[in-house]
Amino acid sequence: MFVVLLGPPGAGKGTQAQALSKQLGIPHVATGDLFREAVANQTRLGRLAQPYLERGELVPDEITIGLVREQLERSASRRGVLLDGFPRTVEQARGLSALLTELGKRVNIVLRLSVPSDELVRRLSQRWTCRQCGAVYQLRAGPPDAAGTCGACRGELYQRTDDTPEVVRRRLQVYFERTDPLVSFYRQAGFLVDINGDQEVNAVTDEILRALNQRRLVNPMTLDGHSGSAKRSLGGAARKPATPRG
Ligand SMILES: [Zn+2]
Numbered sequence: 001m002f003v004v005l006l007g008p009p010g011a012g013k014g015t016q017a018q019a020l021s022k023q024l025g026i027p028h029v030a031t032g033d034l035f036r037e038a039v040a041n042q043t044r045l046g047r048l049a050q051p052y053l054e055r056g057e058l059v060p061d062e063i064t065i066g067l068v069r070e071q072l073e074r075s076a077s078r079r080g081v082l083l084d085g086f087p088r089t090v091e092q093a094r095g096l097s098a099l100l101t102e103l104g105k106r107v108n109i110v111l112r113l114s115v116p117s118d119e120l121v122r123r124l125s126q127r128w129t130c131r132q133c134g135a136v137y138q139l140r141a142g143p144p145d146a147a148g149t150c151g152a153c154r155g156e157l158y159q160r161t162d163d164t165p166e167v168v169r170r171r172l173q174v175y176f177e178r179t180d181p182l183v184s185f186y187r188q189a190g191f192l193v194d195i196n197g198d199q200e201v202n203a204v205t206d207e208i209l210r211a212l213n214q215r216r217l218v219n220p221m222t223l224d225g226h227s228g229s230a231k232r233s234l235g236g237a238a239r240k241p242a243t244p245r246g
Contacts, residue, residue: 001026001080001217002105004087004096004191006183007113008175010120010127010168011197012204016113017084019205024218027076031085034067035059045070058088065095072103080108088178090185108217110186111208113197117172124168128157 001024005013014030021028035053038046045066052059068086071077087093100106115123128137128148132155148157186192193211197204212218 001109001212002100002107003080003082003212004107004110004186005082005084005113006110006179006186007197008115008120008172008179010123010172011113011115012201013084013113015201016204016208017082019201020082020208023205023209024080024082024212026080026082029068029071029077029081029083029086031064031068031083034071038067061089061091061095064088065092065099068096069099072099078103080105087182090181093182093185107191109193109212109215110191111193111195111211112183113195113204115197117169119198120172121165121168124163125165127163128159130155130157132156 003020003026005017007013017028017030035046035049039050039053040046045063049059049063049067052063064086068083072081083096087096097107123138126139128139129135130137130150130153133150133153135150135152135155137150137157149155150157183192193215195204195207195211199207209218
């Protein structure tokens with residue numbers, strides 16, 4: 001199953017991709033990770049991408065598509081992937097379709113996580129990053145403990161200087177202007193499903209699994225034993241709407 005996750009920074013794509021990867025047994029492919037890995041290994045494409053990444057510029061489509069191609073050709077990705085951070089443009093979306101056609105596959109569904117702008121600004125303004133391992137924490141009132149250290153590696157947490165509400169708002173605006181054509185492209189193609197990202201993490205995952213189930217992309221039986229929550233939601237969808245919690 002080839003799934004594209006769309007959504008602005010702060011919408012929870014990474015979190016959902018991790019949860020879904022576990023439940024569906026297909027890898028989560030984040031283009032950010034592909035770039036980092038290729039640069040670290042100094043592959044041909046990594047060396048081509050490096051100067052753009054260092055300057056903080058968008059990596060050209062051919063390089064990005066090349067990296068995704070390498071990933072899709074790996075055996076673990078042949079059954080499907082959850083794409084996070086790709087495609088970003090209509091050009092890249094066309095590249096992806098061409099690539100999948102070559103492999104005898106196609107995009108099955110595009111999930112767009114929607115979260116109101118004010119909530120995104122709130123989330124992004126509360127982000128703390130670990131200096132050592134890059135883990136990101138969502139914190140209401142400062143670092144988690146007096147020491148302000150990372151739960152994973154005890155590294156120091158800091159707030160990115162560009163995570164102020166004004167800068168965040170501008171970044172989001174740029175994001176929406178850039179990706180609107182992509183959203184229209186996938187909507188016209190009939191792949192797009194809107195997911196309400198403004199709810200608890202588990203509730204978002206359940207809504208996604210219901211969407212996959214509705215399109216017959218998952219067999220509810222295959223989810224048995226993976227997650228009680230998935231089973232409940234898939235069964236619940238057939239009977240009656242789930243009762244809101246809390
Ligand atoms: Zn850390």
